[in-house]
Amino acid sequence: MTDQHGQEPTRRDFIYIAAGGAAAVGGALTLWPFIDQMNPAADTLALASIRVDTSPVETGQQITVMWRGGPVFIRRRTQTEIEESLAVDISALPDGLARNENLSDDAPATDENRRFTEDLLIMKGNCTHLGCVPLGEAGDYDGWYCPCHGSHYDTAGRIRRGPAPENLPVPPLRVADEANPAIVVIG
Amino acid sequence: MSGPSTYEPQTGIERWLDSRLPIARLMWDSFVDFPTPRNLNYWWTFGGILAIFLMIQIITGVVLAMHYTADVNMAFDSVQRIRRDVPFGWLIQSMHANGASFFFLAVYIHIFRGMYYGSYKAPREVLWILGVVIYLLMMATGFLGYVLPWGQMSYWGAMVITNLFGALPVVGEGIREWLWGGFSVGNATLTRFYALHFLLPFVIAGVVILHIWALHVPGNNNPTGLTVKTKKDTLPFHPYYTVKDGFAIVVFLMIYAAFVFYMPDALGHADNYIEANPLVTPSHIVPEWYYLPFYAILRAITFDIGPISAQLGGVLAMFGAIAILFVLPWLDTSPVRSMRYRPVARWFFLIFMIVCLCLGWCGANNPDDHVLGTPLKFVNFAQILTLYYFAYFLVILPVLGFTERPKERPASIEAAVLGNKPATAQPAE
Ligand code: HEM
Ligand code: FES
Numbered sequence: 001m002t003d004q005h006g007q008e009p010t011r012r013d014f015i016y017i018a019a020g021g022a023a024a025v026g027g028a029l030t031l032w033p034f035i036d037q038m039n040p041a042a043d044t045l046a047l048a049s050i051r052v053d054t055s056p057v058e059t060g061q062q063i064t065v066m067w068r069g070g071p072v073f074i075r076r077r078t079q080t081e082i083e084e085s086l087a088v089d090i091s092a093l094p095d096g097l098a099r100n101e102n103l104s105d106d107a108p109a110t111d112e113n114r115r116f117t118e119d120l121l122i123m124k125g126n127c128t129h130l131g132c133v134p135l136g137e138a139g140d141y142d143g144w145y146c147p148c149h150g151s152h153y154d155t156a157g158r159i160r161r162g163p164a165p166e167n168l169p170v171p172p173l174r175v176a177d178e179a180n181p182a183i184v185v186i187g
Numbered sequence: 188m189s190g191p192s193t194y195e196p197q198t199g200i201e202r203w204l205d206s207r208l209p210i211a212r213l214m215w216d217s218f219v220d221f222p223t224p225r226n227l228n229y230w231w232t233f234g235g236i237l238a239i240f241l242m243i244q245i246i247t248g249v250v251l252a253m254h255y256t257a258d259v260n261m262a263f264d265s266v267q268r269i270r271r272d273v274p275f276g277w278l279i280q281s282m283h284a285n286g287a288s289f290f291f292l293a294v295y296i297h298i299f300r301g302m303y304y305g306s307y308k309a310p311r312e313v314l315w316i317l318g319v320v321i322y323l324l325m326m327a328t329g330f331l332g333y334v335l336p337w338g339q340m341s342y343w344g345a346m347v348i349t350n351l352f353g354a355l356p357v358v359g360e361g362i363r364e365w366l367w368g369g370f371s372v373g374n375a376t377l378t379r380f381y382a383l384h385f386l387l388p389f390v391i392a393g394v395v396i397l398h399i400w401a402l403h404v405p406g407n408n409n410p411t412g413l414t415v416k417t418k419k420d421t422l423p424f425h426p427y428y429t430v431k432d433g434f435a436i437v438v439f440l441m442i443y444a445a446f447v448f449y450m451p452d453a454l455g456h457a458d459n460y461i462e463a464n465p466l467v468t469p470s471h472i473v474p475e476w477y478y479l480p481f482y483a484i485l486r487a488i489t490f491d492i493g494p495i496s497a498q499l500g501g502v503l504a505m506f507g508a509i510a511i512l513f514v515l516p517w518l519d520t521s522p523v524r525s526m527r528y529r530p531v532a533r534w535f536f537l538i539f540m541i542v543c544l545c546l547g548w549c550g551a552n553n554p555d556d557h558v559l560g561t562p563l564k565f566v567n568f569a570q571i572l573t574l575y576y577f578a579y580f581l582v583i584l585p586v587l588g589f590t591e592r593p594k595e596r597p598a599s600i601e602a603a604v605l606g607n608k609p610a611t612a613q614p615a616e
Contacts, residue, residue: 035365038379044369064466069371071466125466126371129498130350132343132468147470148347149486150555163489165498 049187051176054120062136064125067186071125071133072171073144073157074184081155082119084142085111093167094159100170109167114156116173122184123157124171129164144168193220217403222421223428224409226604230304231407231428232435233297239436240290241395245388247283248332255335257381259374262337263462281451287329288454289443291477294322302515303536305524306408312516314401317394319512324391326509329475331384337377338459339469345372345380347472351485351505354498371465411603412524413596420600471553479550480543481505484576486554487569504573511580518580520588528594532587539579546572 052065054074062075077085090096090108097106098113107113116122125133132148139145140161141154151162158167176183194215196202205212254273256265269276298318301307307315334345349372353363368375406415415421422428446453454476458469474482488501495503511518526533546569554566597603 038365038368040364040367040369041375044375066466069369069373069465126346130347131353132347132472133466148468148472163486163497163501165496 055182073125075121077119085156095166099167101172111156123168128166219425221424223424225422230300232432233293235432236293243286247279257378266336281447285446307516310405317398328387331380334380337463339461340456340459342463343472351502354502480546483546483550483569484573487573519584523593531591535583542572542575
């Protein structure tokens with residue numbers, strides 16, 4: 001090997017560097033499938049939407065449906081609850097954003113931006129803190145209360161107090177067909 | 188301390204093997220003739236106890252795996268079937284579930300032992316770090332295993348812990364779905380947790396081998412913290428410590444057996460006998476007892492710290508509480524190993540142990556409840572305790588090394604044990 005010392009790069013140097021480079025890039029590329037396999041599979045992604053008939057939900061009632069493996073709350077709010085929500089000062093909210101997937105990301109958390117129809121509120125039912133399911137008609141703001149670590153949500157599902165950082169998110173929603181507006185497609 | 192080997196093959200077969208794979212020599216030098224400080228007390232027997240429990244978990248686990256089904260529709264019933272229908276399934280399942288608790292009990296005693304006698308200090312830093320790695324892997328394994336029976340606590344425990352990663356800025360959401368393999372804890376989550384729960388104990392076994400290797404280079408620390416100087420400071424591992432360890436293992440196993448046979452569910456939670464239901468959260472989610480102190484630290488951070496939200500702050504504090512153990516060898520600035528000779532540090536250590544227990548107590552209680560009817564809420568109590576927990580590592584130990592005046596130490600381990608009497612009745616060495 002001494003004959004190489006201090007000489008111009010040889011063919012062996014070239015092969016050495018090329019093989020090393022190929023091994024590094026190849027290794028990284030091979031690793032990726034083993035990481036990516038853990039992401040949601042195609043069939044999981046395909047189960048993305050459900051249809052729900054909201055007509056049986058009476059005023060003051062809530063039903064919980066399962067969407068993407070978790071709960072979605074569908075609540076027909078009372079007039080008092082709607083008024084309470086409308087009276088809230090948006091600038092004083094811990095999370096001032098609507099968190100509504102049907103609107104732009106910076107839409108403010110007004111009651112209009114959160115609800116589906118005036119009385120119908122549809123949102124995901126996992127606390128934005130660590131995912132527990134909050135209890136309805138509970139807490140200091142007459143909305144939802146998460147017993148896990150004490151988060152209080154108001155009658156529009158907005159976080160008011162406690163460790164949860166965000167309002168309960170509103171999933172993609174639309175009316176199934178104009179003839180039957182009570183049937184809602186979630187997802 | 189690993190001097191020249193004293194192994195002498197006795198038979199032709201042993202000589203034949205010794206020149207091809209000297210495994211008998213390795214075992215002899217590591218567990219028979221290994222020179223061990225003559226003054227080790229019973230706190231040193233927990234290493235052997237831990238090795239036994241790793242074996243118990245692996246053997247009972249492999250047997251459970253023969254009967255367990257990792258599918259959200261069948262997991263709960265399959266564990267109930269193990270407990271009711273499989274011959275001796277009630278015993279093996281109880282051994283595994285309670286084995287995890289006793290494994291953690293032993294590891295906590297083992298860690299506190301190391302902290303009191305300064306076993307993490309030079310030249311044992313790598314040994315200590317490997318121990319912390321084992322502890323982290325145990326935490327992961329225990330968490331994954333607890334999800335498998337697919338009860339309410341399994342499901343909601345998994346939900347809360349995976350959601351912790353959602354607190355990370357930017358990547359949080361993606362990491363959470365990547366961990367779940369879906370949009371919530373579900374079947375994909377259960378199957379991967381099962382695969383990893385099966386795998387990790389064998390990774391632990393590998394790190395345990397490194398841990399023992401790193402132990403056998405400098406040799407054992409001892410209650411005086413003094414370095415072994417002469418052969419008179421030591422005894423051969425066998426029979427002195429095989430017998431002492433063996434006795435302690437038997438006593439510990441008897442306590443374990445009392446739980447396995449008579450109180451199999453005492454350390455568990457009743458809610459885990461309700462099958463997982465993604466639509467209803469149990470009124471009070473608590474992790475297994477061995478995670479409670481860290482759960483209390485997680486919940487103690489209820490305020491934003493600058494740009495760090497309370498949620499992220501809690502997660503960082505919780506992981507930080509474990510991560511800080513990695514750098515303990517460099518935080519403790521005192522050259523004296525054993526707290527026997529550190530009159531001030533030993534008091535702070537005693538308080539530290541009480542703080543850890545109280546953190547566990549806070550973790551088991553509702554944060555908004557009051558401590559023993561006093562005006563103090565558990566969450567505020569946990570905040571004070573968390574402050575001490577971190578101050579112990581970041582302020583108390585670094586400063587004490589400079590300010591404390593250590594007590595006089597004996598000249599050698601031999602002198603500490605035998606006084607200045609000449610050792611007449613020397614055990615055969
Ligand atoms: C470090 C060692 C281990 C620890 C700390 C551990 C811990 C646990 C825990 C806490 C549970 C839940 C038990 C319950 O509450 O019902 C569990 C369940 C289970 N473990 Fe392990 N385990 C270990 C090793 C293993 C190994 C090596 C295997 C398989 C090769 C295994 C297979 C299982 C199975 C199939 C279950 C589900 C049945 C049940 O819930 O009892 N475990 N484990
Ligand atoms: S999960 Fe709801 S407050 Fe923590």
